[in-house]
Amino acid sequence: MLTPKSEVELADILRAAETPVRVQGGGTRGVGVARGEVLSTASLTGITLYEPGALTLVAKAGTPLSEITETLAAENQRLPFEPIDHRRLLGTKGEPTIGGAVATNASGPRRIAAGACRDSLIGVRFVDGAGTIVKNGGRVMKNVTGYDLVKLMAGSWGTLGVLTEVSFKVLPGVASEATLLLDWQTPDAAIKTLARALRSPFEVTGAAYVPEGPDGVPMTAIRLEGFEASVAYRADKLRTELGEVRIEDDSEKSARLWRDIRDASILAGAPADVWRISVRPSHGPRVAKALGEARLVMDWGGGLVWAQVAQGTDLRARLKGIPGHATLVRAAPETHARLGTFPPEPEPVARLTAGLRAKFDPRNILNTGLMAAPEHA
Amino acid sequence: MQMPDPSAAILSRKSSVVRRLQGVLDDDSVIHEENELRAYECDALTAYKCPPLAAVLPRTTEEVAAVLAICHEEGVPVVPRGAGTSLAGGSLPSADSVILGVARMNEVIETSYDDRFIRVQTGRTNLSVTGAVEEDGFFYAPDPSSQLACAIAGNIAMNSGGAHCLKYGVTTNNLLGVTLVQMDGTVVEIGGAHMDAGGLDLLGLVCGSEGQLGVVTEATLRILPKPEGARPVLIGFSSNEVAGQCVSDIIKAGVLPVAIEFMDRPCIRATEAFAGAGYPDCEALLIVEVEGSDAEIDEQLGVIGQIARGHDPVEIRESQSAEESARIWLGRKSAFGAMGQINDYMCLDGTIPVTELPKVLGRIRELSDQYGLDVANVFHAGDGNMHPLILFNANEEGQLEKCEAMGADILRLCVEVGGCLTGEHGVGIEKRDLMETQFAPDDLEAQMRVKDVFDPKWLLNPAKVFPLSVTEPRRAIAAE
Ligand SMILES: Cc1cc2nc3c(=O)[nH]c(=O)nc-3n(C[C@H](O)[C@H](O)[C@H](O)COP(=O)(O)OP(=O)(O)OC[C@H]3O[C@@H](n4cnc5c(N)ncnc54)[C@H](O)[C@@H]3O)c2cc1C
Numbered sequence: 086m087l088t089p090k091s092e093v094e095l096a097d098i099l100r101a102a103e104t105p106v107r108v109q110g111g112g113t114r115g116v117g118v119a120r121g122e123v124l125s126t127a128s129l130t131g132i133t134l135y136e137p138g139a140l141t142l143v144a145k146a147g148t149p150l151s152e153i154t155e156t157l158a159a160e161n162q163r164l165p166f167e168p169i170d171h172r173r174l175l176g177t178k179g180e181p182t183i184g185g186a187v188a189t190n191a192s193g194p195r196r197i198a199a200g201a202c203r204d205s206l207i208g209v210r211f212v213d214g215a216g217t218i219v220k221n222g223g224r225v226m227k228n229v230t231g232y233d234l235v236k237l238m239a240g241s242w243g244t245l246g247v248l249t250e251v252s253f254k255v256l257p258g259v260a261s262e263a264t265l266l267l268d269w270q271t272p273d274a275a276i277k278t279l280a281r282a283l284r285s286p287f288e289v290t291g292a293a294y295v296p297e298g299p300d301g302v303p304m305t306a307i308r309l310e311g312f313e314a315s316v317a318y319r320a321d322k323l324r325t326e327l328g329e330v331r332i333e334d335d336s337e338k339s340a341r342l343w344r345d346i347r348d349a350s351i352l353a354g355a356p357a358d359v360w361r362i363s364v365r366p367s368h369g370p371r372v373a374k375a376l377g378e379a380r381l382v383m384d385w386g387g388g389l390v391w392a393q394v395a396q397g398t399d400l401r402a403r404l405k406g407i408p409g410h411a412t413l414v415r416a417a418p419e420t421h422a423r424l425g426t427f428p429p430e431p432e433p434v435a436r437l438t439a440g441l442r443a444k445f446d447p448r449n450i451l452n453t454g455l456m457a458a459p460e461h462a
Numbered sequence: 463m464q465m466p467d468p469s470a471a472i473l474s475r476k477s478s479v480v481r482r483l484q485g486v487l488d489d490d491s492v493i494h495e496e497n498e499l500r501a502y503e504c505d506a507l508t509a510y511k512c513p514p515l516a517a518v519l520p521r522t523t524e525e526v527a528a529v530l531a532i533c534h535e536e537g538v539p540v541v542p543r544g545a546g547t548s549l550a551g552g553s554l555p556s557a558d559s560v561i562l563g564v565a566r567m568n569e570v571i572e573t574s575y576d577d578r579f580i581r582v583q584t585g586r587t588n589l590s591v592t593g594a595v596e597e598d599g600f601f602y603a604p605d606p607s608s609q610l611a612c613a614i615a616g617n618i619a620m621n622s623g624g625a626h627c628l629k630y631g632v633t634t635n636n637l638l639g640v641t642l643v644q645m646d647g648t649v650v651e652i653g654g655a656h657m658d659a660g661g662l663d664l665l666g667l668v669c670g671s672e673g674q675l676g677v678v679t680e681a682t683l684r685i686l687p688k689p690e691g692a693r694p695v696l697i698g699f700s701s702n703e704v705a706g707q708c709v710s711d712i713i714k715a716g717v718l719p720v721a722i723e724f725m726d727r728p729c730i731r732a733t734e735a736f737a738g739a740g741y742p743d744c745e746a747l748l749i750v751e752v753e754g755s756d757a758e759i760d761e762q763l764g765v766i767g768q769i770a771r772g773h774d775p776v777e778i779r780e781s782q783s784a785e786e787s788a789r790i791w792l793g794r795k796s797a798f799g800a801m802g803q804i805n806d807y808m809c810l811d812g813t814i815p816v817t818e819l820p821k822v823l824g825r826i827r828e829l830s831d832q833y834g835l836d837v838a839n840v841f842h843a844g845d846g847n848m849h850p851l852i853l854f855n856a857n858e859e860g861q862l863e864k865c866e867a868m869g870a871d872i873l874r875l876c877v878e879v880g881g882c883l884t885g886e887h888g889v890g891i892e893k894r895d896l897m898e899t900q901f902a903p904d905d906l907e908a909q910m911r912v913k914d915v916f917d918p919k920w921l922l923n924p925a926k927v928f929p930l931s932v933t934e935p936r937r938a939i940a941a942e
Contacts, residue, residue, distance in 0.1 A: 138710035139816040139846070161716055190658070201658055203666060204635045219908040220901075225813040227632065227847040227885035229621045229670050230893070230900055231927065232909040236634065236666020245662075257716035280576045286599075286687045315758045365655035367576040388577075388657045410660035428660045433650040438662050440915035445908070456661065 086123045092210065092218060092249040098124065099247070100216030105453040108243035110147060110185030113170070113177045116414055116426060119243075119452040126184050129249055132156055134224065140255050141224050143208070146184025146248040153183055161258040166202045167193030167343075173353040175415055184248045190240030193347040194291040194308065197283065197385050199256065203239035208252030211238060213245065214446025226254045237441075243452040245445040259310040262290075263320050263334040264342055265327070267305040270294070272373040275305040276387040278327060280367065282307045283386050285326060287319040292386040293346045294369075308343060349382045349391040358416040360400045362390040364409035375403050399424055427456045463510055463551070463891050466925050468558035469941060472515065472538055479536055480516050483560070486528035491566070493517040502561045505548040506608075507892060509862060514541065514555035519566045523641055523649060523679040526562065530677065531647030533560055537940070539921050540645070542673035544613030545587065549809055550890025552620060552672050556925060562677060564615045570594050571680060579638055579655050581682045584615035588622075591683060600685040603630035606886070607798065618678050621670030623886035625794075628844035629720040629753075630686070632886065634669040639682035642668055642675070645917045655682055667912060672888050673923040675916035689753040692720065694790045695763050698744035698776035702726055702839075705746035706819035708773045709843045712750065713816065715769055717762050722844035723749040723794050726823070729801070729838035729851070730793070736800030739793035744776045748843065749794055797840045798851075805853040807838075808865050812876030813885035816846045825875055826850055833868040835861075847885035848876070874899050889927045897929055906932055 087106065089095035099106075105121030112125075126147035134143040137160040144153055150168065157163050168191035170181060185191075187209075192201035199205070208222035221234035238248060267278060275294040282289050291308030298304025307323065307330075309316045317334070324330050333339050345351065352359050364372055369387025373379075382391040394400055397420050401411050410428035413421055430438060438456070442449070472479075480494045493499060499513040515538065520526045533540050539559040546553050555561050567583035573595060574580075580595060580602070588609040591602040605624030606612055616622070618640065623632040630636070639653030652668065653659035668675055699705040709722055725733070727745050734741055741747060748770075752762040763780055770778055781787040801807045814822050823839065830837045841849040850872055854865040873883050873893065877900045883893045897906060906928060913920065913936075920940040924933065 136815065136817055138714045140713055141815065160714075190663075192658075196657065200631060200635050203663060204631060213908065217904050217908070220905050221908070223880070223882055225815055225847075225881045225885070226845045227623055227627070227813045227842070228882045229632075229886055229888055230882045230884050231889065231897065231906070232912055233621070233634065233666055233670045234908060234912070236663045236669075237912075239666070240658075240663050257713075257718055260716070283578060284575055284599075284687055286690050288689075312758070312761055314761060315754060318755060318757060363656045363658055363660065365574070365577045365579075366657075367574070385657055408654055409656040412660070430661050431651070433644075433648050434652065434661065434664065437650070437664060437915060441662060441912065444911040444915060 086125055088125045088128050090128045092129070092212065095247060095249060096212045096216045096218050099212055099214065102450050105450045108247050108452055110182035110188070111149070111179040113172050113179050113181045114185050114189050114191070115175060115177055119455045121453065124247065126182060126247070133250065137162060140226070141252065142255050143224055143250060143252040144183050145250050146182065148183050149180040150183055150186060151180065157255055158258065162255045163258045164253065165195060165199035165205045165256045167195040167347060168202060169193050170348050173348050173350050174359060183251055187239050187248055187251050188241065188243050194293060194343055194384050197292060198288065198290040203236050205253050206235050206239050206251060207254050209235050209238045209248060210250040211246035211248045214448060214451045219246065222252065224252045242455045244442055244456050246451070261313045261316050261336050262308060262310040262339045263316050263332055264339040265307040265320060265323055266298070266331045266333060267327070267329065268300070268302050270303060270305045272381070272383065273370040276367065276369045276383070278305050279307065279386040281327060282323060285323060287323055291343055291346070294383040295346060295351060296380055297351055299342070306342060306346065308339065346382065346384060352380060352382060352391055352393045355393060356396065357393045358396050358398060358420060359414045360392045360394065360411050361414045362392060362404065362409060362411045364388060364390065364407055368407055368409065371407050372404060375407065396420065401428070464930060465512065465556055465891070466930060466937065468556055472558040475536070476515055479538055482532050482536070483516065483518055483529060486532065487518060487520060487525055491519045491521070502543065502555060505546040505551060505553040507549055507551040507554065507890070510551055510554055510891065512555055512557055514559050514561045515557065517561035517563060519563050521566050523643060526643045526677055526679050527647040527649055529562060530643055530645055534646045534919070534921065537919070537921070539924055541923050542615070542619065542677045544585065544616030544619070545611050547608045547612040548616060548620065548888065548890060550884070550888040550892040552888050552890040552926060554891060564613065564679065567679060574655065575600065577655055578685055579682050580685050581680060582614060584618065584678050584681050585613050588612050588614060588617055595685050596688070599688050601688050602683055602685055603636055604633045607795070614681055614683070615678055618669050618681060619671065619673045620886070620888040623847065625721045625723060625842060628722060628842070629718055634666060636684045637665060637669055637681060638684055640665065640668060640678045641680040643677045643679060645676065645919065645922050650676070653682065672890065672927050674913055674927060675922065690755045691759060692751055692753045693759050693763065693781045693787055694749050694751040695766060695781065696747060696749050696779040696790045697770045698742040698747045699773065700745050700776055702746045702823040703820035704773050705748055706823065708748065708770055709819065710816055711769050712766055713844065715765055717752065717765050719750045719752050719844065721749070721751040722842070724839065724841050724843035725794065725797065726839040728836060729797055729840045732804055732838060733793040733797050733800040736803055737792050737796040739789055741793050742777045749790055794840070801838055801851050801853070806856040807851045807853050808869055810848065810850045810852070810869050810872055811884045811887040812873045812881055813845070813847045814876050814879050814881035816843070818879040819843065819846070822848070822875060822879060826872055829868055829871055833864060835865060835868055846881065870896060891926055894927060895929050910936065
């Protein structure tokens with residue numbers, strides 16, 4: 086395992102590398118199969134700048150996510166994008182890092198209101214596959230100076246460069262939260278309910294459907310966050326609009342519900358494959374119908390579907406005709422190899438992807454085998 | 463501002479290029495007469511003008527692809543154009559380039575309230591996107607002050623922002639998908655109505671690429687339900703420093719206003735004279751707007767008022783009605799017009815960390831004394847995006863150059879304190895030659911490699927964004 090202690094040392098390693106490396110933060114998001122020696126960011130840690138009054142935080146890529154969450158919480162602030170913790174679903178151990186969250190663009194239920202990880206990310210430093218140190222963006226939230234490589238790096242799964250430092254726009258924490266709950270809805274009815282809530286002016290920050298809530302029955306959940314009086318007011322308004330709802334206004338219990346939704350916890354453990362599907366929200370029920378018996382967690386008002394299906398199922402074939410894409414999140418290595426972890430891309434997009442990878446990683450040594458392009462090229 | 467010499471070879475082939483373009487477009491969509499080309503000789507950075515070789519106004523993605531394929535074969539540079547309101551010279555042509563305007567492409571293609579998006583052709587103006595959905599209670603959030611005129615095409619290319627982006631983000635945060643035509647005519651679909659595009663984030667890369675990676679012909683935009691209500695409070699202060707501190711404290715307190723706008727005395731005086739909004743005559747003022755139901759607004763304004771009172775304000779004026787709100791915004795919205803009445807001005811656009819506000823305002827005042835040019839400040843304080851307006855007289859010999867030199871000093875200052883050269887207007891030609899103050903050669907190289915992938919011949923808007931000396935080898939290959 087290679088564990089550089091500085092950005093410069095990392096650059097030296099990559100410049101000298103003759104064989105592929107597998108980039109690793111906390112090693113908790115092990116989706117897919119990359120080859121080569123592990124290159125760890127574990128020694129690139131620390132929050133380098135935190136200005137609560139400017140809503141900005143900068144940290145080295147290997148900094149544990151928990152350290153960042155705690156530092157922010159001490160000032161009643163938080164990361165807006167609610168990154169998923171993959172450990173339960175994937176059965177991985179270790180500490181998630183901020184760099185890993187960025188590399189996978191890990192975004193949770195609040196994505197519908199506050200955007201994905203890439204939307205909060207305002208600056209990066211990274212070392213590309215040739216060993217060159219590059220910076221882009223910075224520490225201010227409005228910045229259109231030059232091309233936006235910040236977005237490009239988010240969700241690039243370490244295939245274009247190894248992140249060394251990341252900057253964020255953070256948000257004030259909330260005083261309270263509550264969740265509106267409806268039981269026993271079909272996926273069809275649930276998505277319609279969520280769409281009505283999301284069409285309202287009441288600033289819904291979570292809109293999900295799970296086949297089994299804490300009470301063991303199908304549960305539709307709508308989250309509201311903010312000052313206490315405001316949450317109560319909006320909950321009341323939505324109740325009038327949606328009819329038969331229960332309100333969980335114990336902030337802690339509500340938070341627990343959303344942690345489970347975020348992490349697709351109910352799909353953990355079982356000996357089955359798990360896929361992550363992105364579609365337009367109103368197509369959520371179409372996905373449910375096409376997958377029949379599968380266990381599904383629907384988030385983002387139906388736009389994000391976690392599906393648990395029998396091992397080896399070619400889920401993309403089953404979803405043919407529904408626009409969007411599906412990523413294989415948990416499966417045996419042979420299934421990953423046979424079906425491909427990441428969604429295949431149409432020709433012109435694949436060409437651009439391959440072109441970018443060739444420019445940023447000319448020797449194809451970074452997470453070789455991850456994401457679609459090189460395997461299909 | 464230097465521009466590369468036009469290619470004599472291309473200039474001499476004008477008539478054959480025009481004939482080929484006429485072969486794929488209606489005659490009235492190909493503009494080539496000199497007097498008509500005047501309309502395309504500049505954008506809102508009017509200090510620089512140059513009529514293009516020709517201008518085309520296609521109506522469909524297919525026509526755009528056909529035009530680009532021809533220009534690609536002919537080796538003719540193409541400058542995409544939306545509404546031509548760029549303040550950075552982004553759509554300034556060169557004499558050997560074809561302007562590709564999308565102004566005739568302004569249809570709404572699809573609207574879905576269940577999925578909360580609208581798909582439009584990109585020539586549609588920003589305001590008319592909201593116009594298409596507002597009767598049903600929705601709006602498109604990014605709201606540049608030029609929204610009546612500017613097109614979604616330019617918004618995407620510049621990643622434009624607006625007064626309300628503190629809460630709702632800028633264009634890139636509200637864009638779900640695009641149809642992009644590459645320089646060789648290849649049509650690429652990126653993203654769509656689903657919330658995150660798979661694969662590498664090409665969408666994020668295209669947004670803000672200033673028309674250098676491809677021509678965007680259609681876009682899927684996120685639309686949001688309108689809040690129940692919104693109301694501003696106006697707070698006057700006796701010093702810029704205190705106003706700056708107040709901004710920081712409001713943000714720290716946990717309220718997230720939709721907008722925090724800042725004006726300094728020169729700007730307040732000019733707008734008062736112009737619009738008569740009844741602003742207090744003070745050193746600095748903030749307009750802070752919050753959203754929600756009446757009760758929610760009251761609660762938030764209460765918190766803000768309490769913080770402000772801790773900073774010894776000269777005046778606090780909380781709006782109680784729609785008319786009062788309109789009056790509070792009136793001055794801010796007419797600020798640019800007001801400055802234009804009394805003077806020529808140059809509008810800068812650097813961003814700084816909010817915490818550096820007092821220091822930077824102080825330094826700007828020193829620079830103003832040093833250069834002998836007045837500066838008025840009006841800007842989005844919540845996110846540190848400054849718009850110092852340098853006042854000068856364009857008819858007086860040497861004043862434009864002096865003003866540009868001072869502008870460059872201010873932008874260098876923004877970078878020095880941890881900020882950047884441009885927060886929302888883009889680099890264009892205006893800030894092109896300052897890029898090396900913010901980026902190391904390797905940083906610029908990484909960006910240019912992206913253009914190499916999308917536009918290997920460097921024919922799309924080639925003389926923008928990067929310093930000419932840096933792009934010279936790449937442009938030289940294109941010219942061969
Ligand atoms: C009075 C005034 C106020 C303004 N206020 C704001 C503000 O508050 N916030 C803000 O962000 N900006 C503001 N601007 C700047 C300007 O309005 C924005 O940059 C706007 O997005 C430009 O849009 P446009 O359609 O006019 O683009 P143009 O000026 O036509 O072009 C801008 C850039 O986009 C490229 N481009 C155009 N069409 C395409 C296409 N189809 N595909 C690819 N590239 C394309 C061009 O090549 C050029 O580089 C203001 C300008 C004025 C004059």
